[in-house]
Amino acid sequence: MHVLMLNGSPHPKGCTYTALSCVAEQLGKHGVDSEIVQLGTKPVSGCLACGKCFESGYCVFKDDGVNAFIDKLKAADGLVVGSPTYYAAPNGALCAFLDRVFFMKSTPYAYKPACAVVSCRRGGASANFDRLNKYFTINRMPVVSSQYWNSVHGYTPDDVMKDAEGLQTMRTLADNMAWLLRCIEAGASQGILPPVQEKWIGTNFIR
Numbered sequence: 001m002h003v004l005m006l007n008g009s010p011h012p013k014g015c016t017y018t019a020l021s022c023v024a025e026q027l028g029k030h031g032v033d034s035e036i037v038q039l040g041t042k043p044v045s046g047c048l049a050c051g052k053c054f055e056s057g058y059c060v061f062k063d064d065g066v067n068a069f070i071d072k073l074k075a076a077d078g079l080v081v082g083s084p085t086y087y088a089a090p091n092g093a094l095c096a097f098l099d100r101v102f103f104m105k106s107t108p109y110a111y112k113p114a115c116a117v118v119s120c121r122r123g124g125a126s127a128n129f130d131r132l133n134k135y136f137t138i139n140r141m142p143v144v145s146s147q148y149w150n151s152v153h154g155y156t157p158d159d160v161m162k163d164a165e166g167l168q169t170m171r172t173l174a175d176n177m178a179w180l181l182r183c184i185e186a187g188a189s190q191g192i193l194p195p196v197q198e199k200w201i202g203t204n205f206i207r
């Protein structure tokens with residue numbers, strides 16, 4: 001069992017990383033391994049809506065880690081996306097990255113459990129969390145929940161380590177992710193497979 005994690009923050013060891021590390025540690029206690037991919041500080045292009053990915057399954061921009069992440073996600077059993085809160089939303093680079101990871105190439109991600117983890121100094125965490133969940137719920141990915149909306153509070157990693165309820169929320173999230181992965185594995189061994197998908201009906205609100 002392997003869970004892929006993405007830290008959208010430019011800070012490789014900041015508050016978001018601290019939350020993701022807590023999830024990773026707890027997953028490890030269940031025998032689930034994980035990897036944290038760092039978005040880092042390099043510029044990330046936005047989606048051009050060129051639609052080339054519909055044919056190739058990959059983005060036309062090849063140099064900022066999106067395509068490598070697509071391959072990692074295809075191979076993973078679950079996904080955790082971590083984000084700092086910037087003006088009550090995910091940080092811009094992360095949105096640019098995820099728009100391109102998901103747009104028109106998300107079929108292989110269907111039925112992989114996913115969740116978002118957010119950090120904030122003071123406010124806007126739940127709006128950020130809601131925005132990130134949109135990527136999963138439009139792509140047939142079961143959303144893993146916890147005991148609260150998945151947020152930690154702090155301006156520094158030390159602050160986050162003092163957020164006892166936030167850290168407990170991270171551990172519960174990991175427990176639930178591990179449990180769901182095991183349930184899916186057990187179901188598959190009994191012949192319970194993902195549903196057959198209907199042919200997509202796209203109406204664009206017109207007809």
Ligand SMILES: Cc1cc2nc3c(=O)[nH]c(=O)nc-3n(C[C@H](O)[C@H](O)[C@H](O)COP(=O)(O)O)c2cc1C
Binds near residue numbers: 013086
């Ligand atoms: C551009 C910018 C906007 C921010 N907006 C918010 C905000 O809306 N609400 C908030 O509580 N913190 C906000 N913050 C603070 C960060 O979300 C917070 O410190 C976060 O935990 C940092 O995570 P990191 O260490 O992983 O980067 C903002 C920070 C930046 C740089």
